[in-house]
Amino acid sequence: MNSYDVIIVGGGCAGLSALSTLANYRTLLIEKNSSLGGRVNSINLEDASAELGALYSLEPMLQFNSISQTACLDNINGNAQHSSILFIISHSLQFESFSPIEAFDRLAIANQSQQSTSFYKRVIKTNSRSEPTITNPNFGRLDLLSPDQLSLVASLFQVTHPGSIYDCIPSLRPLCLNNFPSLTRTQTNQSVLMNLFRVPSNAQVALSSNIISLTELNSSVEVKFENNDQCISAQAKSVIVTPPPASIFPFIKSIRPQSLNFYHSAPYISGYSFVFLFIGPIPAQSAFVSSIHIWSVCFFTRVDDSRFIVNCYVPSNRFGQFSAKPSEHELASSLKPYLSDSCVLLQSRSKFWRYLAPVLSDLLVDRYFQEHYVLSNRIFYGGELSTFTPDNLNAYGTHNAIKAGETVANFTIDTISSSHRFINFRPLPPLLNAHVFTFNQQIPKYLGSQPEGNVAFYGLLLSAFKEQSIKSYLLKASVEGLWEYNHGFGVTLEDSLLVLEGLIDNGLPKHHIKRILNLCIDKFYDTTTGLFVTVKKGRSSYWQGPSIHGTAQISYLILKHFNLSDSLLDSQKILDFLSASVTSDSLWKSRWFTNSYFTSFYVVRLLMFLPDDHTTYLLLSRYYERILQSQVSNGSWEDSPISTSSVILTLALYHNSLPITLSNEIKNSLIKAINYLRQFQGQECFPSEPLLYYWYDISEIDDQFTKRFYHCMDKGRISAALASLALQSASSYIVDK
Incomplete structure (x- = not known):
């Protein structure tokens, strides 16, 4: 397998600019077409040259010594017309x-x-x-x-x-009024681009090559691509991808959700480019609008x-x-x-561009964050939108693509000599294994598996095992005071609360608890519904709307740690939401967690804190009746340590508040469930089982969304932590059998 410092995907303006910037490094450029240039597409009609791609002339760039000086070149082409x-x-x-x-x-x-x-x-x-x-x-x-x-x-x-x-x-x-182009040129855009960015001597170029996959490993990225009907594998310390996001993101196994969310907010418009060669009197005008x-x-x-x-x-x-x-x-x-x-038409040419230009909307500004181009630790986006900021809205077009390639290449240089981008922060091992699928028109395609979950679920481990090293790790892993599911994925409500509860169980001072809860309220409270969301402006339609799990968990913490008068909670709205969300089997199902018993624990815990009324009584009674009816003969629920631990946590913590008629039955159920869990403590690890799932829209073609689906399996440590918490909470019922 060939090894490089950097692999660049895409041989257009951005890719060639990045290649030139990385002239002192071992690089490989992979281009799907048979020639370089991307949307720069110069052709000949008879003996006349014409542009079938980007119209703006690149010639003004030749007068600058540095690419960095070309940021305002679009305005150079926008001078007033002579005709x-x-x-x-x-x-x-x-x-x-x-x-x-x-x-x-x-x-x-x-x-x-x-x-x-x-x-x-x-x-x-x-x-x-x-x-x-x-x-x-x-x-x-x-x-x-x-x-x-x-x-x-x-x-x-x-x-x-x-x-x-x-x-x-x-x-x-x-x-559009100030930036009208002038097509006056003495050279084609293709020749200007090739003169500006000659392929360095220590670089290799693979033309007519199609990407198969990009997979980040511990200290490198593996890139598989097809060339001449052969599958070729190469590795690099870093990878820069430059094609439009929708065309390349489906091949990247792991992308930060926050980055995926941002670039999905700028869909590309397709279109045709036409060129006609006429003979006859030349029009006096320079253009028709x-x-x-x-x-x-x-x-x-x-x-x-x-x-x-x-x-x-x-x-x-x-x-x-x-x-x-x-x-x-x-x-x-x-x-x-x-x-x-x-006038007589002599010759014509046309070309369909699937990705003509991006649509830049207010949603893109809303979803902006500083390092959106960092797709993962070692994979970076270097296309035209990579330089987008709220102060640089005009981040599209050939000139900006050239600037973007240089900017991201310079950023990438910092990662080449280091073993990990996050030098001062080394994540703990992931706790889950995600099986990744794509769905195009509901047809699934399995992409493989990848480790995930190196932050939030450590909060459960901290609650269970009280390890100081985990506490220190989680405090370092915070992002502006909140937490992520996996490092670099972006903070969410549920992830932040998993960590917060772990810190609370390990002596987090009350003023810090209130500070973090206030951050969650500011970031995730929806004033229109009086409920809480996972993320505002969801990463796809699936992410939008109030979160059952998050609303239940944070509402309980607010009621427990704030004076009721200080709370913004509308208890009736929350109760109505939970009542409307209960399933036919008297449980609550989260948008994220596969295990309904796990989510139901957080809902029932909150219901015990809400004011007593008929609705609360009915919900709790039906839940406990469901629990007693669904326990299987070996003492478990669903033959699952996670389900069983979640039920024990619910029953053991609140058994004194239950209807008297259920107390003895619940005690017996607890004993059987506890003995079921104890059988796993002597084993090296708990069995792997599903815990989490989520998906994103990653592209849209002809109104058909391509989705990426993640089905995440606990490797056993989360199950062990939940079991430990369950056995601790029910310790007064543990008996030897």
Whole structure:
């Protein structure tokens, strides 16, 4: 197996930039196509060069010595046009202007909507010695525009940001007026890209190669890919992936859920690129902008005195507005009315781009976190969106992809010489083994297994075994005062509470308990429902809504450790929620935990703390009746140590509060259950059994979601901890048989 310092997946702008930045390291670049360039796709029509991919010229980059100086190059291409632009607003409204802003302002006067100019003015007053800068609160507001202006900006928007202007971050919308490209160039984008980023001598390139899997190991990443019908394996200390997330994430075995959540918030729009070569009188305009055709903008480039090239982009969101799928003949015919009658089409080419450009919405800002590009300890995302921040919203396009490749490559260099990225924090061994599947149109595909769960469930071990080393570990593992299921996965309510209870059982001071609970309230309390969620703005539709397990666990802790007057809890809302959520067999099922008895313990514990009423009595009575009826002959519930331990914890802790008629029966059940658990204590470990499951939407193609499903098995240590807690709580009933 070949070994490298870094493997780069994707040979587009970002991948080539990363490869150049890592020139001093042993690298392998894997590209699925037969040539490098990605969305830079220069072609020839007869003897004329044309761009079938990215339109923005890369030539201005040649004048800079450093990639880092190219951050604002999109604006260089947005200078005012020397030729006019024909704006086709409707069949009856067509006119020429020298810039989009000039056309916008012209419509403002015609439609008597002068206030609409604040749509593209970022500030009202510029800073001076006497007056501060005043930010324009109307920047990007579409409701200020007249229908004609809205048609104009919606069409212009397709040039730099395919997708609906309504779905975009408001502050990005006005860029369509200021960022109109000029196609003047002396070199093709392909030649510029190859001149900028020559393949280093110590790098290898694998073309026409398809990724099979990327698996993070203890000190490296294994990459499997197919080349010439052969499966090839390679290892690297780090991997940078640069293709659009939806196209590469399904092949990565383990991705931080927080990162998956972030990139899933920016789906890519597909579309077609068309190039036409005409002979005849060259149009006087540099471009056409249309609200009534399937194309939104057409650009004209002069080849010689008698020939010219037309570039058209047709994003997929315009298909339904006009026709199911555009053809070269349809587009050429739609241009004819605006060209000279003597113009003749010589040649044309088209290309479908599955991932034309991302949709940047407010949801992406909401889900932003600083290191979203760190997909795992050794796998990093280096594509165009990797540099996205709330202060750098314009993080897309070829120029930004080049910047992104360099930025993430520099970050990756820090990991090459270290055995682990988290030098000052070494996670304890994972407690679970996750079996990973993908579901595409509900068809499962098994990807393999991976160890998980190296943080939150150690809270249960801490409660059971009181080991100081685990306590110290968990205190170091906190993320801004809360905890994750696995290091790097992102904090959740349930994970934070598992750790908090472990710390409480080991003497956490009361003021620290209140501080952590307040953090949970701030982060996970839903004021609209009066309940708690696992994460706000869920990582898929499955993650959204109130959490039974989390609401029950935190409500109990709040009631126990806060004065009731200090609590924000609405006991009636919580009781109504629990009453509505009970299953037909009088248990409670969590969205995450496979074991209903485990979740039911936390619910029953809370019910004992809530004010007595008829509903509470019924729920508790039915639960205990269910328990007595479902115990099997060997003393267990479901022949499961986890189920049995959970029931013992419920029965033993609250037996004195139960109806008197049930007390003797429950005592006998406890004794049988305790003896069932004791048989495992002499063994080396408890049996492995399911404990957790979760899934994410990882891509969407033609309205079909691809899901990644994780079925997590306890390796035995969590079962042992629960059994220990159960036996401790029921110690007064342990008898020798």
